[in-house]
Amino acid sequence: MGSMISLKVALSDPGRIWKLLLIAPAVNVMYSLFETWYENFDENERQKVDRGEVHYLKNEYGVKQPIRRAFFDNLREEDIDLSKEIPVDCPIKILHGVRDDTVPHQISLDLLSKITSKDIDLVRSCPSIAVYFPNTPCFLSRRSSGRMVNIACLLKRT
Numbered sequence: 001m002g003s004m005i006s007l008k009v010a011l012s013d014p015g016r017i018w019k020l021l022l023i024a025p026a027v028n029v030m031y032s033l034f035e036t037w038y039e040n041f042d043e044n045e046r047q048k049v050d051r052g053e054v055h056y057l058k059n060e061y062g063v064k065q066p067i068r069r070a071f072f073d074n075l076r077e078e079d080i081d082l083s084k085e086i087p088v089d090c091p092i093k094i095l096h097g098v099r100d101d102t103v104p105h106q107i108s109l110d111l112l113s114k115i116t117s118k119d120i121d122l123v124r125s126c127p128s129i130a131v132y133f134p135n136t137p138c139f140l141s142r143r144s145s146g147r148m149v150n151i152a153c154l155l156k157r158t
Contacts, residue, residue: 003027007080010088020092024103025111028079034072082110091119098124 003025010017037057038046049055049069056064080086092115096108105124112122 017090019090022094024096024100025094025107026103027107029103031072031076082114086115088115089117092117094122
């Protein structure tokens with residue numbers, strides 16, 4: 001989701017962004033994930049979600065994650081139209097593993113073809129983010145296992 005938020009900021013305030021680093025950009029995928037979860041709910045869980053109540057899903061690490069239909073409905077309204085050009089002109093690096101089982105790699109290919117920047121690269125394997133943006137502050141979020149999760153980095157002009 002961080003990549004989608006970063007792209008939305010870049011679209012709404014282009015002069016504010018110096019560079020973008022998008023890692024496994026989960027653009028427009030959250031609602032389809034919700035639909036998949038919803039299909040697998042039992043009738044009581046569906047009714048609870050339909051009433052607007054919070055439902056808790058256990059993730060792969062055993063942590064209960066709260067979900068609410070309104071959150072996913074609002075996200076859907078913020079989807080980026082991938083059928084049109086995306087007028088973001090700052091330098092962009094997209095890092096995405098081709099075997100990603102959460103965010104389809106095709107999304108990065110779609111972004112690559114739709115973003116208007118003349119300085120955009122898709123890196124399919126990356127040993128170190130520092131190679132692409134040396135001496136630049138960038139906050140990376142990590143799971144407890146140490147694996148990198150879907151994040152994005154907005155870099156302001158200095």
